[in-house]
Amino acid sequence: MRLLLMGPPGAGKGTQAKFVAEHFGVPAISTGDIFRANVSEGTPLGIQAKAYMDKGEYVPDEVTNLMVRNRIDEPDAAPGFLLDGYPRTLAQVEELDGMIKHTGHQLDAVVVITADPEELVARLLQRAQVEGRADDTEDVIRRRQELYAAETEPLIAVYKERGLVHEVDGMGEVEDVTKRIFDALDVVPQS
Numbered sequence: 001m002r003l004l005l006m007g008p009p010g011a012g013k014g015t016q017a018k019f020v021a022e023h024f025g026v027p028a029i030s031t032g033d034i035f036r037a038n039v040s041e042g043t044p045l046g047i048q049a050k051a052y053m054d055k056g057e058y059v060p061d062e063v064t065n066l067m068v069r070n071r072i073d074e075p076d077a078a079p080g081f082l083l084d085g086y087p088r089t090l091a092q093v094e095e096l097d098g099m100i101k102h103t104g105h106q107l108d109a110v111v112v113i114t115a116d117p118e119e120l121v122a123r124l125l126q127r128a129q130v131e132g133r134a135d136d137t138e139d140v141i142r143r144r145q146e147l148y149a150a151e152t153e154p155l156i157a158v159y160k161e162r163g164l165v166h167e168v169d170g171m172g173e174v175e176d177v178t179k180r181i182f183d184a185l186d187v188v189p190q191s
């Protein structure tokens, strides 16, 4: 199973990614999480990424693509993977197409979590108080949303043309959203 989870910042991708990946027995690969782990370990990748992340800008494609390529090459991703937060640009879509084609597989589905933008700002400001993420300040949140709308949202049309997109309403309780995702993917969740 090769899945993508898309949606604006704060839509709940990371939360849902874990449930969905677990159901399919594949790793949930979050580019944001990998970047943050590198930032906290102070690796060269982390130092490079931090400058972009703190401003809410995208890390350059070459850096992100190489990181994802290496992660997908790990043995645990051989049966499949769920990508959360990648691809975000057209160049990343093309790169991912190449990576998947190279393994002789194909992309199975793209789940898009939709949400009301103002609700998302509120959610992220709330999260800032709990997690203290450096990029959860109001200005940076708005920049991340702006970039999502300009650079990433248009990618949904690309995947729609391929007949892969399942749009799911991300508002409401976490369990309800999970259920909507499973319904959309036509799977029976394990209890």
Ligand code: ADP
Pocket: 008, 009, 010, 031, 032, 033, 035, 052, 053, 054, 056, 057, 058, 059, 060, 064, 084, 085, 086, 087, 088, 092, 135, 144
């Ligand atoms: P969010 O979706 O809420 O903005 P993430 O944790 O997914 O949060 O990503 C945090 C940051 O990591 C992004 O703002 C960006 O700087 C960087 N990042 C994550 N994924 C990508 C990607 N595919 N391309 C470029 N930058 C990325």
